[in-house]
Structures are given as structure tokens and as C-alpha cells.
Amino acid sequence: MNFFNYRVIIFLLCSVFGIVFTIPSIIQSDFGQKVSLGLDLQGGMHIRLGVKTDEAVQNKIKSISTSLKYFAQKDNILIEDFRFDESSIKFVLLDSDEMKKLDDELSTIQGLDIIKDDLLNYTITLQVQEIELVKDMAVSQAVETIRNRLDQFGLAEPTVIRQGISDIVVELPGIKNAEEEKQARELIARPANLELMAVDEVRDDQVYSLNERTARDYGSIIVPDAKDDKIKHLLKELPILTGEDVVDARVAFDESNQPIINFTLSSAGARIFGDFTAKNIGNRLAIVLDGKVYSSPVIRERIGGGSGQISGGFTIIEAGNVAIALRSGALPASVEMLEKRSVGPSLGADSIKASMIALVGGFVLVMIFMIVYYGYAGIISNLALISNIFIILAVMALFGATLTLPGMAGIVLTVGMAVDANVIINERIREFLKEGKSVAKAIEDGYANAMRAILDANITTLLAAVILYAYGTGPIKGFAITISIGILASMITAILGTHGVYLTLSHKITKAKNTRKWFGLKQG
């Protein structure tokens, strides 16, 4: 009697493996790998963001403009008629003797197409590859920035991944309420564009009689006030410094106990800031955040320390968010929401409850049916079925797969389909028993004949599941995963496992001479 044939041993090992690695998920212990629940079951938010990459290109042009102008000023190169738009920078160089110096400087900036005519009219655009590069960088930088922000926001396990060319998927499990969700969304969306800009002292008093175009002709822009949209400021178009030069930002409180944000500049930023303030004593400096002027103090002396503050009626939460956003850097371009799916925790709990009822109910029905129809053979199939479910959960836990609502449905469906192999085998065994074969021979031939059909059938279903995984999104992937693991596990439990059990018991079955009890066959 071959009590421990290799089939039984494999079956037992797999079952033990399944049970051991499922335990942490069931008792929710802190040890070991657990099956993680999808957002639809535990509640949370899934959003897909589109990065407006064109903006990143515009910003690049703007920042090149800023550094060119700074360079020209520093080296006293006279240029005139300086202007820039979404895709190009134009200016006229006044002194041809300085052309070499300017061209040398321009050649240090990569990816530029420079056209100049005899009259020293310069037109600078970005090369096509450079534009692609800027867009690509913008998306990866946005991913990094959003990840940093959410890490500091203090939610458990935020995921931020890039999808496709310009999309980003953000998943936030465990959001407790609508308020928290809104805050998280605001934090993600905040551009956090800090700009220190000079007030156009010559024309600021005419700001209300100017429009965008005329202001631009003077090299200035109109910016609304943060406290009141109706108040406008006329600022020099090119910022002195931007958020890129900020190395730290913290929430603090001013004398009247209002929250403010203290920021620190990098050493290079501090130098530029020092130079500017030294030259502009008596003028005003505007602190602009996301296109709004928060304050515009008069410069009294050279400011060398490289720090500043933003004040202006923040709530504490807002100030905290701004500080986080400034620390983790500005978004290179703004983002828009392309898709959003959020589920409240109570709905997730309801879904778990409902699908558990369906799972257990369906499971019990199938098991009872198998016993009624096949007798002891049904019990053996049921053992395989139970083992199958443990293995699915264990494999999911080990690979860190996510259990979603469709995934639950997948498990329910697997229960129905996993008995299929056993039905095919049992039917074959019955046929051979009727033909008068011995029990041992009937079992052997039954498995041999059923195998080909089961394999063909399982492989085609598996192929369909793989395609579903490849082309499905989010929760649907979960369905494909549980089905695939279920099919693979059923090959071990329902085919190998039950075969082993029969081999172990075949003596007993032969001796019992009761095919009705064992295979549910009608006697005679």
C-alpha cells in the first residue's frame, strides 16, 4: 500500500502552504504577508491625472528668458525689445561686438534653435527633441513631487505611478472622510509656484487702466491680490527668483498669532536676492504664490540672509499644505483630473460583507451537491476545493496582490469552476466502473482520459484571463488574478491532489466493494 505517494505529498504540502500563509490575512496579525484589500473594499481614492505638459514647455521658455536677462544685466550686454511667448524668445542685440559673448552664453544652454539675422534680431526656440525631453521630465518630476507631498501628508501607503505618456495614477487607501479627501486633492493640485517679483514702480499707479496686452508691451504683467481679486498689482514680467530656489519652508506664527510660512533660499538664490535688494532699496518686492500677490513690502536694505516669509490669512491647515508643497517643489505644470474613483469605508465594508455571504453560500451549496451526487468522491473533491481557496489567498498574500470586489467574484467563480475537473474525472471513473473495470484500473484510466480535456479547457480559460489582465484596469485586473491563480491551483488540488488521495485509498475502495457509497453509482 503506497500510503504516501508523491501526489498526496505534494497535495498536503500545498495545502499546508495555503493554510499557513493565509492565517496572517485571516487573523489580521502584524506578522507575515497579508492580502491587501483594493480601494473598492477598504475605501479610498483612485485618481488619474493628466499633466498639462505644454505648460512645462512654456515654463522652460520663461526660465530661459529669466536667466538670459539676468546674464545680460550682469555683463552689461545691451539688448532691446526683449519678448517671449509660448514657444519662442525674441530680442535685438544692440552692439555687434558683444555677439560672441552672448553666443557663448547661449551655447551653454542645451537644445536651443537660434536664428539671427543681419540686424542682430535673435529668435530662439526649443528643438523638437528638447520639447519632448522637457515634457517627459515634467511628468516624472510631477510624479516625484506629488509622491513627496503625499508622503508628508501622513496617509498610509500612497501610491503614485506614471501611466502612459503624460498621465499619473494616484491611489490613496484609507481616507476616512470627504474632508480629508478634499485636502489630499488640494495638496496634489496646488502648483506651489512661488515667485519673488519686482513691482513696476513706474506704472503701478496706472494698473487699473492697463490691460494684459498693454502691460506686456512694458514688460510687465497684472497680478491679482490674494486677499481680494479686485486689487491688482503691476509686476515686472520676469521673476527675480522662483520656488526652485527654495530649500526649506516651515509654518510659523507672526506677532498676531496668524500662521505664516517661513522659507529659506539656496545659496545661489540668496546671492541673487541679495544683489537685487541692494540695487532696489526703496522699491517694493512682491511675493507671488500661484499667480496671486500675498504681500509687497518695501525693500529697506539689502537682504542677505536668504530667507523670507509668506503671510496672508492662511488657516493652519492651508499654511501646512503650502509649506509641504513648497518643500517638495513646484509642479512643473498643472495637473487635471481625468478619472476619479472614490469609495467610502462604509461602502467597502458592505461590499466585503455581501461578497462573503455569496462566497460562503455558494461554497456550501456546491459542497453539499458534490457529496449528494458523488458520495465519498464528492468529499474528496471538496477537500481539493477548500485547499484551492487557501492556496489562492496564500499566493495573493505572498505576491502582495490586491483583493478587489471583482476579485472576490473571481474567487466565487473559481469555486464553481474548480469542481469542473473533478466532475470530469468522476464521470470518467464512473464510466469505466460500469464497463466492469476494477476500481484501481477505473481510477487510473479515468485520470488518464480526463487529463487531456481538462488541460485544454484550463489553458484556454487561462489565456482569456491573461488577456483580461493585460487589458483590464484596476479592479478588473484583480478578477483576472484570482481566476488565474485559481485555475493553476486547481491543477494541483483537483487533479494531482485527488488522484493521490484515490491512490492512497484504492485498496480500501476495492475492499469496500461499494461503488454507490464511493462514487454515487447506482448499484447493479
Place this chain on the structure above:
Amino acid sequence: MQFFNSDKIYDLMRYKIPFLGLSLFLFLASLGLLSTKGLNFGIDFVGGSVIQVKYTTTAPIDLIRAELEKTQHLKNAVVSEFGSDDEVLIKITNTSTDLGSDIGDQITSILAPTGEFELRRVDMVGPKVGNELKEKGIIALSLTLLVILIYVSFRFEWRFAVASIIALVHDIIIAIGFISLFSVEVNLDILAALLTILGYSINDTIIVFDRIREGVSKSISDDLNHLVNHSISNTLARTTLTSLTTLFVVFTLYLFGSEIISGFAFTLLIGIVIGTYSSIFIAATILVQLRFSVNDFRQKEAEKVKKQKEKDRIRAMYEKGIV
């Protein structure tokens, strides 16, 4: 226990014309429904927003409608009860791309006067994503059919493959017909259900075809009609049993699963019934109609065996060092 007498051979081929006729009728009726009534696409494929709201008391649906009416872009919102009388589903064709103030935030403030409630689900799919999902869905369905075609051709013969694909298309179209008839909202989960039906139905069909293949090589009969009857009758118990166990679980899923998953379970329910029907009555019939030749297949199989034997012989010789 036994449902079918496994010794009995049912003469199904005698009724092939009525069954083909029934299938043709269902198939055409489904296509007719699709072209007139069409499908009730959900936000996954056409874009839009869905908000599920649960009230602490019975949901004041009329009041909710009235409040939504007041806002211009929410005028076309559809409000319906969802699962129980304290829960409503609001469907809007609009989407908002603004992260700071999304459709959920707007609804929260608009519905503030209607009572105490909680937003349980806010789904928003922008038009770009919707198109992408639709595209991916169609690719997934066609790819699955193609892969099955290749696999079955490889394992059996092209006629088996064509017959199974026709049976599959038959199943899918009729299932979609029912989806249209009952106005089931078509979202990603329905797509998943359809793909599952594909897998499930091909499973059933292959079991029958496997028997035919076996019957051919065991030379039970040269008459294909007889062979098909024999194979289907032999597998009848298995086909119905498996369908039954699967139906048990899908039916419990339909009854007790949450409202969100009911469309999915419904589609599976229909699909399993049709898939089982087509495996028994249609797939093999089409094989017969495609003029599958028992003798040709036997010859090919014999050749395969011969080739394999030849290979083995040469290998054996090689191993013995004769060549």
C-alpha cells in the same frame, strides 16, 4: 445519484435544424435589439460621473432632484434609488477636471439642505479615459477570440476552431442581446463578465470536442452524426453538472452580492446558460455543417502518429549508434 443514464445515446443531430433555427432567431433578435435599442453604456465607456449617497433616513428623492435642478450643469442628472430606500445614485453626464473642487464636493454643498447624508462613492471618468477603456475593451475581446482560434486550431483542426469561434460569437452576441433587453448598465465589470463567458463557454465546447476527437481515433463509427451524438451524450452529465455548480455560486452572487456587482452576476448567469446550450446543441452541429470529415482527420492523426514513430525509430537508432 445520477441525472443521466450514461449508456443512452441521445439523437441530438436529428433536431439540429430546430436548434440552429432557435439560435439564428436569438442571434438575429439580439442584433436587432442592439441596432434599435442599443446598449446602456455606463460612465466607464462614455464618461460622466456617478455619486452614491446614503442618507441617515429615507432619501428624499424629489427634494434631491429639485436641488440639483437649480444648478445649470446638473440639470440633466438622473437620480434613482440604489439597493435600499435610504440610498440614491446620482448620474451626471458632466465631468469636472478640477482637482480642488470635484463633482463630489459640489454635490455635497448642493445637497446640504436635503438632510444628513454621506457620500459613499464618487466615480468620475473623463471622455479621454472613456474612449481609451472602450478601445482596450474591444481589443481584449477580439484578442481573446483570436488566441482561442489559434490554440484550438493547433490542438484540434481548423474546423473545430471555426466551429468553436462561431459558437462563442453566438454566445457573446446573445448575451449582449439580453444585456440590451434588460437595460443592464455596461461598464468595465460587464466586459469582464463577457470575457469570463468566453472562457467558460470554450471550456464546455472543448470538453465535447475532446470526446469527438477521442471517438474519431478510437474508431467508434465513421458516421459523424452518430459520433457527435455519442460524444455529446457521454459528456452530457459533466456539462450540466458543471453548469449547475457554477450557476449555484453565480446565483448566490446575484442574490446576495452587493448592488454594485449585480449587473456582473446577471451577465454571467445569462452567459452560462447560453454557453451550456451552445456547447450541447450548437458547437458540434456547426462542426457537422462545416463538413468535418472523419476519415480525413483519422488519416491526419495516423500520419502524425506515423511521423512520431519514425522520429522515435531514428532517435533509437541514433542512440544505439547505428547512424
